[in-house]
Amino acid sequence: MTRLELILGVIPQEEYADSVDRYIRTKYPDGPGSMLLELPEYEDIHADVFSTLEKRYKELGTKIIYGDLNREKTPPYILELKKSRHLTPRSIISVLFYYSKISLGTVLDARYFHKRAEGMINAVKREKPQVVVVSRIHADYLKKKYPCANYTAFISPDENIESIVKLILPETPFEPDEVIKLEFPNLH
Secondary structure (H helix, E strand, C coil): CCCCCEEEEECCCHHHHHHHHHHHHHHCCCCCCEEEECCCCCCCCCCCHHHHHHHHHHHHCCEEEECCCCCCCCCHHHHHHHHHCCCCHHHHHHHHHHHHHHHHHHHHHHHHHCHHHHHHHHHHHHHCCCEEEEEHHHHHHHHHHCCCCEEEEEECCCHHHHHHHHHHCCCCCCCCCEEEECCCCCCC
């Protein structure tokens, strides 16, 4: 039976995937045996750090566990708009409205309700991953439930983003065991 060893609280932007990957490989050079990612069980079209890590670690033979069991499913019309790449002013407004609603819902859930984090905890209990990689707003809550696991938080190089994250996190966030300040990504 595998024990949860490491919780990584990351910034979910794809451009930070290499930094998170390098850190994981310092701890597990051949890749961890199993990894829970903040991804839903259904196919979605988000391009973020989690989907990038999913591809890389599947190739290494790591068992990938889909941990975002309570994520609200993206409506079909949004999926079609994003796939078609044919955006009209009306479709742009629809997409912006949808993502602003989801962002507000994510903040309220992470701060007060923890519905998505509870889904992740259920997946941890059922699947017993070695490593969990989720956004920081969920990692803090998971660390409270699994205090023996090492918690590493990746923080943004942008102080404005860090100020927003501090507003989202609970009043008394759990202190990570290790903090890694990311560098601005080189977007050449």
